[in-house]
Amino acid sequence: MSFAVDVRDLVKVYGGTIALDRVSFNVYQGEVFGLIGPNGAGKTTTLRILSTIVKPTSGIVRVFGYDVVSEPSKVREFISYLPEEAGGYRYLSGLEYLRFMAGFYARSGLSIEEMVRDAAEISGLGDRLKDKVKTYSKGMLRRLLLARALMVKPKLAILDEPTSGLDVIHASYVRKVIRSYAYKYGVTVIVSSHNMLEIELLCSRIALIDKGRVLEVDEPRKLKDKYNSESLEEVFLKATMNG
Amino acid sequence: MVSGGLNLVVKEVKDLLRDPKILIGMILVPLIMFPVMGSAIKVSIGALREAYSKSTVAAVDFDGGCFSSLIIEALRKNPSIDLVELNAASIDDLLAQSRGLDTSLLIVIPRGFSLNITLGQHGFIYVFSIIREISISSIGGGEVLGSITDVIDKAVSYRVISELAPGRDPEAVLKPVLVYYNTIFRGEVLNINPQVILGILTSQLTTLPVTIFIVLIFAVQIAATSIAIEKEQKTLETLLTLPVGRLTILGSKLIGSSIIAALGSVSYMVGFRYYMNSFMEYNLQQLDIPILSPPLSFYIVIGLLMFITLVASLALAIVIAVFAEDVRSAQALVGYIVPLIIIPGIISMFSDVNTLPPIVKILMYAIPFSYPMIAARSGLTGDYSIAFIGVVYVTAFTIAILYVAAKLFTTEKILTARILPRRGGRRL
Numbered sequence: 122m123s124f125a126v127d128v129r130d131l132v133k134v135y136g137g138t139i140a141l142d143r144v145s146f147n148v149y150q151g152e153v154f155g156l157i158g159p160n161g162a163g164k165t166t167t168l169r170i171l172s173t174i175v176k177p178t179s180g181i182v183r184v185f186g187y188d189v190v191s192e193p194s195k196v197r198e199f200i201s202y203l204p205e206e207a208g209g210y211r212y213l214s215g216l217e218y219l220r221f222m223a224g225f226y227a228r229s230g231l232s233i234e235e236m237v238r239d240a241a242e243i244s245g246l247g248d249r250l251k252d253k254v255k256t257y258s259k260g261m262l263r264r265l266l267l268a269r270a271l272m273v274k275p276k277l278a279i280l281d282e283p284t285s286g287l288d289v290i291h292a293s294y295v296r297k298v299i300r301s302y303a304y305k306y307g308v309t310v311i312v313s314s315h316n317m318l319e320i321e322l323l324c325s326r327i328a329l330i331d332k333g334r335v336l337e338v339d340e341p342r343k344l345k346d347k348y349n350s351e352s353l354e355e356v357f358l359k360a361t362m363n364g
Numbered sequence: 365m366v367s368g369g370l371n372l373v374v375k376e377v378k379d380l381l382r383d384p385k386i387l388i389g390m391i392l393v394p395l396i397m398f399p400v401m402g403s404a405i406k407v408s409i410g411a412l413r414e415a416y417s418k419s420t421v422a423a424v425d426f427d428g429g430c431f432s433s434l435i436i437e438a439l440r441k442n443p444s445i446d447l448v449e450l451n452a453a454s455i456d457d458l459l460a461q462s463r464g465l466d467t468s469l470l471i472v473i474p475r476g477f478s479l480n481i482t483l484g485q486h487g488f489i490y491v492f493s494i495i496r497e498i499s500i501s502s503i504g505g506g507e508v509l510g511s512i513t514d515v516i517d518k519a520v521s522y523r524v525i526s527e528l529a530p531g532r533d534p535e536a537v538l539k540p541v542l543v544y545y546n547t548i549f550r551g552e553v554l555n556i557n558p559q560v561i562l563g564i565l566t567s568q569l570t571t572l573p574v575t576i577f578i579v580l581i582f583a584v585q586i587a588a589t590s591i592a593i594e595k596e597q598k599t600l601e602t603l604l605t606l607p608v609g610r611l612t613i614l615g616s617k618l619i620g621s622s623i624i625a626a627l628g629s630v631s632y633m634v635g636f637r638y639y640m641n642s643f644m645e646y647n648l649q650q651l652d653i654p655i656l657s658p659p660l661s662f663y664i665v666i667g668l669l670m671f672i673t674l675v676a677s678l679a680l681a682i683v684i685a686v687f688a689e690d691v692r693s694a695q696a697l698v699g700y701i702v703p704l705i706i707i708p709g710i711i712s713m714f715s716d717v718n719t720l721p722p723i724v725k726i727l728m729y730a731i732p733f734s735y736p737m738i739a740a741r742s743g744l745t746g747d748y749s750i751a752f753i754g755v756v757y758v759t760a761f762t763i764a765i766l767y768v769a770a771k772l773f774t775t776e777k778i779l780t781a782r783i784l785p786r787r788g789g790r791r792l
Contacts, residue, residue, distance in 0.1 A: 172605045175776045202605040208597030212382035224371035225606045
């Protein structure tokens with residue numbers, strides 16, 4: 122099977138600090154893949170490298186066969202990135218924001234209005250989309266941004282802590298949308314989170330990451346069996362002790 | 365497919381224009397503030413002129429001689445004086461009576477005044493100025509006093525001269541030399557005292573630099589804020605992953621901010637022109653010297669220079685804001701370039717750059733933000749050479765800054781550059 126994402130021996134050093142240390146993992150096309158780890162583990166740096174925002178110090182990172190360093194503009198055509206705690210433009214309405222973002226992706230077979238219609242459905246914000254973004258609650262904003270990331274039907278959706286800071290209702294809504302969207306359109310999704318339960322609910326495979334190193338990559342069920350644990354949290358703790 | 369650049373520019377303009385801090389502070393305030401200021405000045409000048417056009421003066425004649433009667437008669441006939449003649453037994457009585465009068469001047473002609481003059485000696489008159497309040501109009505009362513003493517002096521002098529030298533023109537005796545003042549301004553000969561022209565020009569020279577540096581400082585703050593907000597809200601991070609070039613993003617930011625800056629400049633120039641005209645109007649009517657009002661070419665040349673300087677300041681602010689993590693730190697960082705705008709502005713208010721010590725002069729010419737202020741000053745006299753040099757110099761500076769900005773935007777520095785140390789990870 123061809124990889125949607127191929128990461129090999131990825132190293133990232135900021136100044137004198139090692140953020141990623143020989144990270145390797147693969148993501149298959151159409152799967153929802155999770156990066157689990159505590160804050161500062163290197164999840165966001167990995168996703169930023171995949172999103173072509175940050176360059177690796179060494180190693181190989183390919184997205185659908187394209188190298189993120191030598192062919193970043195090609196990679197950007199396939200991806201849609203939702204940063205952790207991202208915001209919208211406060212003085213634009215939700216609809217204006219979606220139209221603005223859709224403008225970069227509108228091409229044959231995918232019009233701005235189609236994308237905006239999809240986004241309206243994904244976000245479930247209804248008439249509130251006509252209001253300025255500055256009037257949105259955190260949950261509403263996150264739903265708008267998730268809709269923005271998915272409306273373009275990317276080949277790879279990169280979602281950094283998509284439910285971070287959301288209440289139970291909004292978090293559940295976001296998870297449901299990610300799951301159904303990935304299934305419906307065959308979109309490959311990489312999700313990062315420090316919420317082990319959330320990742321278990323969402324992902325077919327996961328990578329445990331801590332202090333810039335990948336400790337394990339496998340299906341949640343297999344990892345629980347391997348570590349003889351009830352939960353991924355327990356798996357993570359045992360893996361960090363072994364690692 | 366919508367052009368990525370156009371899409372970004374439209375978003376930038378919309379987002380900035382809808383920000384009340386920018387819409388009100390940069391565009392609406394100059395359009396409202398300057399006309400209001402101009403109207404206030406116009407009203408104040410009008411009120412002062414009205415007040416000075418007719419002054420109430422109280423006078424008492426203890427002398428009763430021919431010269432004192434002459435003075436009372438001259439004051440009575442003077443159209444700009446409303447004379448109140450008092451009868452008082454003493455100075456104290458006079459002061460008591462004056463308390464009920466709306467006058468700020470009391471003239472007392474003592475006994476022996478006419479006799480002294482007849483004998484060829486000085487005649488003494490006592491003038492009491494009553495200060496009731498401290499205001500511009502009270503200070504202006506000095507002008508009224510001067511004109512009244514002129515009336516008195518003239519009346520007595522004419523009579524004395526006509527008695528001593530019958531047949532001679534008293535005016536020619538008093539003022540045997542008449543000087544006709546002329547001023548050459550912008551190559552045009554004006555039959556006006558240079559003091560009058562300099563007075564009007566000085567007021568223009570002090571207001572222009574202040575207003576120019578206010579606009580520049582505001583633009584710098586806005587551009588830095590626009591980038592810092594993108595970083596703070598992580599909208600920039602999303603932007604950088606869109607299928608659009610990094611230089612297109614930078615270019616759109618600059619074009620968007622420049623459009624807002626241009627709108628601000630136009631609003632500023634329109635407001636400022638109204639402001640200048642509103643108080644020039646009075647002087648022009650009185651003096652009929654339209655040349656003192658800056659010509660259209662002045663507004664075009666200085667407006668162009670101002671616009672290029674604004675772009676330079678926006679580009680510099682964007683470069684600086686790249687190193688900030690949030691709006692507050694961006695504001696603090698651009699604070700370091702604010703003195704480069706304010707100091708030349710203050711120097712330009714009070715001095716001609718050519719009269720400055722060589723080192724200060726070099727520094728003034730080295731700072732790109734100085735040029736609109738220096739050029740506005742020389743431009744008022746019709747000399748646009750500094751403005752043209754400024755256009756070339758500031759354009760070169762702008763290109764250099766844009767190059768640095770482009771370098772920052774095409775690397776991860778745009779996201780990772782910061783003043784504070786990074787947390788997390790392990791040390792090597």
